[in-house]
Amino acid sequence: MVTRIVSKNFDIPNSHKLEVALANGRYSSIDKLFTMKPEEVTAEVTKSGLRGKGGGGAACGPKWELMPPVDERPRYLIVNGDESEPGTFKDRQIFQYDPHILIEGIICTCWAIQANHAYIYIRGEYKFFIDRLNEAIQEAYKAKIIGDKIMDKYDFKVDITVHRGGGAYICGEKSALIESLEGKRGHPRLKPHGKECEWFYGDPATVNNVETISSVPNIVENGAEGYTKYGTEKSPGTMLFAISGPVKNPGVYEMEYGNKMIDFLNILGGGMIEGKKLKAIIPGGTSCPILTADEVERAVLDYESMWDIGSTLGTGGMIVIDESASMVDVAKNIIEFYHHESCGQCTPCREGCGWIDKILRDVLDGKATSDDLQTILDVCDTMNGKTVCVFAPAVKDIIASIVIKFRSEFEEYFKK
Ligand SMILES: Cc1cc2nc3c(=O)[nH]c(=O)nc-3n(C[C@H](O)[C@H](O)[C@H](O)COP(=O)(O)O)c2cc1C
Numbered sequence: 001m002v003t004r005i006v007s008k009n010f011d012i013p014n015s016h017k018l019e020v021a022l023a024n025g026r027y028s029s030i031d032k033l034f035t036m037k038p039e040e041v042t043a044e045v046t047k048s049g050l051r052g053k054g055g056g057g058a059a060c061g062p063k064w065e066l067m068p069p070v071d072e073r074p075r076y077l078i079v080n081g082d083e084s085e086p087g088t089f090k091d092r093q094i095f096q097y098d099p100h101i102l103i104e105g106i107i108c109t110c111w112a113i114q115a116n117h118a119y120i121y122i123r124g125e126y127k128f129f130i131d132r133l134n135e136a137i138q139e140a141y142k143a144k145i146i147g148d149k150i151m152d153k154y155d156f157k158v159d160i161t162v163h164r165g166g167g168a169y170i171c172g173e174k175s176a177l178i179e180s181l182e183g184k185r186g187h188p189r190l191k192p193h194g195k196e197c198e199w200f201y202g203d204p205a206t207v208n209n210v211e212t213i214s215s216v217p218n219i220v221e222n223g224a225e226g227y228t229k230y231g232t233e234k235s236p237g238t239m240l241f242a243i244s245g246p247v248k249n250p251g252v253y254e255m256e257y258g259n260k261m262i263d264f265l266n267i268l269g270g271g272m273i274e275g276k277k278l279k280a281i282i283p284g285g286t287s288c289p290i291l292t293a294d295e296v297e298r299a300v301l302d303y304e305s306m307w308d309i310g311s312t313l314g315t316g317g318m319i320v321i322d323e324s325a326s327m328v329d330v331a332k333n334i335i336e337f338y339h340h341e342s343c344g345q346c347t348p349c350r351e352g353c354g355w356i357d358k359i360l361r362d363v364l365d366g367k368a369t370s371d372d373l374q375t376i377l378d379v380c381d382t383m384n385g386k387t388v389c390v391f392a393p394a395v396k397d398i399i400a401s402i403v404i405k406f407r408s409e410f411e412e413y414f415k416k
Pocket residue numbers: 051052053054055056057058060080081082083084085169170171172173174175207208209210212213389390391
């Protein structure tokens with residue numbers, strides 16, 4: 001069930017060290033990379049159907065095509081390693097076990113979009129991973145893999161800077177991330193009307209997730225066909241899926257898209273731990289609508305199938321919930337996180353998160369009535385599609401789905 005492309009070297013002892021990485025195929029895409037024109041690399045990535053792994057699943061190649069033609073302005077690649085979504089812990093595996101696949105992916109992507117500087121934005125608390133990453137970058141500079149030339153022979157400059165974020169979930173949202181990188185408060189920017197690249201200090205930039213960038217060397221080396229032989233037609237390739245909660249083998253497993261969620265739970269996840277019965281799964285970090293145990297039986301792990309079943313694949317980080325958990329507690333736990341993390345820029349989000357948090361407190365204290373459940377759904381409605389970024393719609397997705405699918409558990413509290 002496991003298909004290793006990005007995680008190929010994860011189990012090799014000292015896989016994070018340059019020497020071991022080189023002995024196990026890292027940087028082997030670079031010679032081929034420089035036989036290709038930048039636009040050919042982008043075209044190959046577009047053909048591969050590689051989709052962003054940061055949550056939205058946007059096609060990667062077409063996004064690179066939004067970069068304007070090269071001119072005198074600097075151009076940037078920004079790698080999103082903020083990874084603050086509850087239930088999501090896959091990018092950290094790359095930092096820990098194969099930081100060189102990320103550096104290799106950065107070289108490939110910088111060549112494709114003709115950027116000479118990449119920033120890796122990583123959550124400041126992840127000290128261990130930051131140290132690992134910095135160590136690998138220093139090794140790569142010392143070995144002249146990056147810097148003024150690539151691999152000490154290709155006349156193309158790539159510098160990499162690691163930037164530690166202050167520890168705010170919203171700074172994973174790409175435009176808030178750029179604001180933060182520019183030294184400002186991490187507030188998301190208004191979206192442009194049409195499609196365009198991102199702008200960093202007014203210069204063109206592309207933002208991609210750590211895993212997305214780490215998937216690129218394989219596509220360069222083996223071509224689009226090497227990637228599309230895995231996965232489904234519309235969700236080609238693989239993804240680092242994570243599973244946490246009361247399962248026997250929680251962890252991160254790379255699989256091709258298209259496997260059944262229940263098989264993932266039972267085979268790689270090892271099934272529920274003794275005495276626990278599955279109640280629900282939040283499929284891709286807490287920002288996705290929850291699935292009941294019945295829905296889990298039908299769910300297939302690709303973007304289209306997950307939309308068909310009324311949820312999303314998100315970051316592929318599955319949170320398993322068992323029958324002994326109260327869904328009111330689950331909803332309260334989740335809303336406390338969002339209430340704390342709302343950046344406060346948009347009123348529906350700032351006020352809505354706090355309002356739902358307060359009502360759920362009242363439910364737990366036995367002070368709420370069934371009218372209050374309707375108020376939660378009304379507040380969710382007010383938060384949907386009326387804010388600068390999709391933080392508030394994501395809150396609506398998870399909270400409304402819990403209230404609607406597990407309403408009877410909330411009603412139990414009104415009888416007390
Ligand atoms: C509140 C919020 C938090 C996000 N956090 C992350 C994150 O930690 N890492 C990430 O790659 N994308 C995150 N995203 C998605 C980014 O905005 C962006 O779509 C992504 O980095 C693009 O990369 P990709 O196309 O390679 O997935 C977040 C989005 C929102 C709305």
